[in-house]
Amino acid sequence: MPDVPDVSFARDILPMFTSVDVAHMRNMMDLSNRESVFAHASAIYAAVLNGSMPPPSSGEARWSAEMCATFKRWADSGGPP
Numbered sequence: 001m002p003d004v005p006d007v008s009f010a011r012d013i014l015p016m017f018t019s020v021d022v023a024h025m026r027n028m029m030d031l032s033n034r035e036s037v038f039a040h041a042s043a044i045y046a047a048v049l050n051g052s053m054p055p056p057s058s059g060e061a062r063w064s065a066e067m068c069a070t071f072k073r074w075a076d077s078g079g080p081p
């Protein structure tokens, strides 16, 4: 039986990015695209973990510890779709 990844981009990661996040970051990376997010995963993780992204000035809530951990688990698992 093949291993079923327990974290998925479509189900777990994509919903954590708002349309505002995607729009504001589009000139640097595509937060709606698995390949783009995986390519920038360590920088994204650092930014959400330290609270610099999304910027507090955007009015968006800082990512919870659980959201950060889910993102890291996804990246560490090879970024399953």
Ligand code: HEM
Binding pocket: 016, 017, 020, 021, 024, 025, 028, 040, 043, 044, 047, 048, 053, 054, 055, 057, 058, 059, 060
């Ligand atoms: C590699 C990681 C990232 C880098 C280098 C980065 C860099 C930047 C820069 C330079 C800006 C414009 C200046 C500023 O408003 O501070 C910006 C804006 C923004 N970023 Fe990021 N960002 C990253 C990841 C993210 C992530 C993961 C999110 C969401 C979870 C995010 C959400 C936003 C939002 C919402 C804005 C607009 C803020 C506003 O205008 O009020 N960014 N980012």
